[in-house]
Amino acid sequence: MITMIELAESIYEVIKDYRNHDNIFITPENIIEWAKQFEDNGQLVLTELNKIIKETYISRVRAKEFIYEHILSYLKLxxxxxxxxxxxxxxxxxxxxxxxxxxxxxxxxxxxxxxxxxxxxxxxxxxxxxxxxxxxxxxxxxxxxxxxxxxxxxxxxxxxxxxxxxxxxxxxxxxxxxxxxxxxxxxxxxxxxxxxxxxxxxxxxxxxxxxxxQNHAKFNNQKLNIAKPVKGSSSKINSYLENLSATKYEDYAYRKANTPTTEHFFTSAENRIRFENVLTEKGIDIINMIKGEAKSNIRPLGLINPQYKIFGLGTHFFTWRNIPNNSPLVYWWEVAGHNWKPLFPVANRGN
Amino acid sequence: MKPSIRTYQIKDVVTFAKTNGEFGALSNMAAGFNLFINEVNIQSSEILYQACRFPLFPHIQEEIVRTQNPMDAKKVSRKYMQYSRQDWYSIKFKIMKWCLEVKLVQNFDNFSQILLATENKVIVEYSTKDAVWGAIPQDDKTMLVGQNALGRLLMELRERVKANVINKSTIIFPPNIPAFLLFGCPIEEVRNDDYFIVDLDEIYA
Structure with a gap:
């Protein structure tokens, strides 16, 4: 089994340029510290993140390669x-x-x-x-x-x-x-x-x-390279959704158990389920730390339109300069007095 | 429903054949009447109808939907004819009725206007070869003969619009048939276009 230190170092190699321009320098120790907040599931969280991070993190260098591709395409088009x-x-x-x-x-x-x-x-x-x-x-x-x-x-x-x-x-x-x-x-x-x-x-x-x-749960053959829970035995997850006052698109809230048809994104279908539950439950814990009424767009798996009765988009996509607020809260939530340290401290979102 | 064969005097009826005629918008092939089913864009009611033929074959449905062109969609559909749902010929009129209702509520202003513009006249789909959905001209060119199922469904819909039985706010429920699926997911209530668009920008509300 790969140790947490090895996993953290592997993840660090991919994300090490995150917000360097703002004098933020993530270390392998930060990554382990973040993972330990998941208690017994820290190893699982790092294992899964390590599997997907190369695909989903866009460093500054990679962003420039993408932009170059775009320009070449436009010259041709x-x-x-x-x-x-x-x-x-x-x-x-x-x-x-x-x-x-x-x-x-x-x-x-x-x-x-x-x-x-x-x-x-x-x-x-x-x-x-x-x-x-x-x-x-x-x-x-x-x-x-x-x-x-x-x-x-x-x-x-x-x-x-x-x-x-x-x-x-x-x-x-x-x-x-x-x-x-x-x-x-x-x-x-x-x-x-x-x-x-x-x-x-x-x-x-x-x-x-x-x-x-590919997160369109009603389109054909989607990869579902996102995280959202299947409807299972977690009463915490189930009751969270039931208590939302939102009314729209509830049939997108849970991932259907037989989708994706083949698991390529996470290390295995079983680990996907565990990982998704951990992220969702921790996100609910974070929301529960909010004093007073939480804003209606805050969901455990990321911000979403208030009327959408879903857990959030569960987006896993990170760039060198920020991460989307549609990503699970565990990655970016940082509020003074809350017992949670983010993996990616976010820049001013301006909202 | 199995519509009986009828005879129409061309001079007394409203006909449509191509999409660009005065009443071309009545055709399922007409552009500008986009649909949103299960949060998937469907270019026209013809494409939706063709996709409904293959509920157990999502890859065929995807090929049909991705054409974004009703003529091409029909070609794809013909290619896979043997995979049509077995009860297709007994339920296809129900499905067409539903497709037209969806076209109406998701394009209410434009489509109700064209329906009402036919006034109280008989609506006939003019066709040179399809005497089921339309009616075929006879030798003397004054008469059309056929079941005219599409024209009759449109007239029925027009009467429901006039009576305000169906309007922009109406939720369209699926026909009562088994396995009414798009990409493996049940097609349930269909709502008007505003429902999907009105709160798109409210993520930071």
């Missing part, structure tokens, strides 16, 4: 032989607040352009644009991207034409570039665009992502 001409014609949408992912990714984009092409996109910002690219790290529920897209598509050019009309008439192009996309949230956002605009607009938007979280 939009048929540019000259990077300069591509940059002249392209606007990298910059609408998120300064502490969010988009500005950080655009900063990496600038680094990638400098290192790989010896150019910068900044001098071309004032040129008239035909390509618009929206970068972000993750589409989880999709609310940020969806809301920003609706605003973008309703914008008007100087002639009073709305951007969605310009997309329909092929005068401009819109692409969404993310490192990670959840299949469930993606379906909702596609539906929203069709309904708020039309299906022709949706068909013309290009979506590009590197890592797919």
């Amino acid at each position: 939009y048929e540019y032989s000259s990077i300069a001409q591509f940059l002249i014609d392209t606007e990298f949408i910059d609408v998120q607040q300064i502490h969010k992912s988009q500005p950080a990714i655009l900063q990496l984009l600038e680094e990638v352009l400098t290192e790989k092409f010896q150019v910068s996109y900044l001098p071309y910002k004032g040129f008239p644009k035909v390509n618009y690219i929206y970068f972000d790290d993750i589409l989880a529920s999709g609310s940020t991207i969806g809301r920003d897209l609706v605003i973008f598509l309703n914008k008007k050019n100087s002639s009073g034409q709305k951007f969605y009309q310009l997309i329909q008439s092929n005068e401009i192009k819109l692409s969404i570039s993310v490192f990670c996309l959840h299949t469930w949230g993606f379906e909702f956002q596609k539906y929203r665009i069709q309904k708020e605009f039309n299906d022709k607009v949706l068909k013309k938007i290009n979506w590009f992502w590197n890592y797919e979280i």
